[in-house]
Amino acid sequence: QSALTQPPSASGSPGQSVTISCTGTSSDVGGYNYVSWYQQHPGKAPKLIIYEVNKRPSGVPDRFSGSKSGNTASLTVSGLQAEDEADYYCGSHAGSNNLRVFGTGTKVTVL
Amino acid sequence: QVQLQESGPGLVKPSGTLSLTCAVSGGSITSSNWWSWVRQPPGKGLEWIGEIYHGGNTNYNPSLKSRVTMSVDKSKNQFSLNLSSVTAADTAVYYCARSGYPYTVDYWGQGTLVTVSS
Numbered sequence: 482q483s484a485l486t487q488p489p490s491a492s493g494s495p496g497q498s499v500t501i502s503c504t505g506t507s508s509d510v511g512g513y514n515y516v517s518w519y520q521q522h523p524g525k526a527p528k529l530i531i532y533e534v535n536k537r538p539s540g541v542p543d544r545f546s547g548s549k550s551g552n553t554a555s556l557t558v559s560g561l562q563a564e565d566e567a568d569y570y571c572g573s574h575a576g577s578n579n580l581r582v583f584g585t586g587t588k589v590t591v592l
Numbered sequence: 593q594v595q596l597q598e599s600g601p602g603l604v605k606p607s608g609t610l611s612l613t614c615a616v617s618g619g620s621i622t623s624s625n626w627w628s629w630v631r632q633p634p635g636k637g638l639e640w641i642g643e644i645y646h647g648g649n650t651n652y653n654p655s656l657k658s659r660v661t662m663s664v665d666k667s668k669n670q671f672s673l674n675l676s677s678v679t680a681a682d683t684a685v686y687y688c689a690r691s692g693y694p695y696t697v698d699y700w701g702q703g704t705l706v707t708v709s710s
Contacts, residue, residue: 482653482654482655484637513695515694515695515696517693517696517697519638519697526687526700526701526702526703527638527687527697527700528700529696529697529698532693532696532698533693533694533696538698570637570638572638572640572696572697574694574695578651579643579651579695580640580651580653580654581628581640581643581695581697582640583630583637583638583639583640584637585637586637586638
């Protein structure tokens, strides 16, 4: 059970869009529609922003969207705002033993 | 709204056992949710430790399975983590959390830093 692969960093100017990838295998991301995304500000607990690939919990702006193709999931943040600067982690169900795996994390910088 | 609060020693000696408790408020631990532990070493990413259901069923990360034990105390509406034979590599912020959606952690505690050092 290896961590899902994310790019270490991504950036964009205010108002622009940024897309973060999350690559796994057919045993996790590719095998189940249980991909989630979390936003983590420094010194804070992660916050769920996307679940089941593309669903948003109540209160999460529709600027955040998720998708999946094969073994790679993606998070897109549209209309970047200063408060979107944070670390983002993907997560996935991983196998018949109800395991979970997280991504390596991506630091998003708003230029 | 569910709230989770971790508690336990902030310093554990090498080869000792790390013990943490998570108090659940604003909801019942006997609801249809799994209760999880996730850790984050300083400056690093998230690692799923495992989860427990109020009936006692557990799922553990294979890399930690031999050292992890989780339990539930329904009378106190809390659940616990024990991690044995700790080393410096177990130094991390430990979060307790709830899986409110299928296979997805939604609510998180604030986290507690546990340092393994003599």
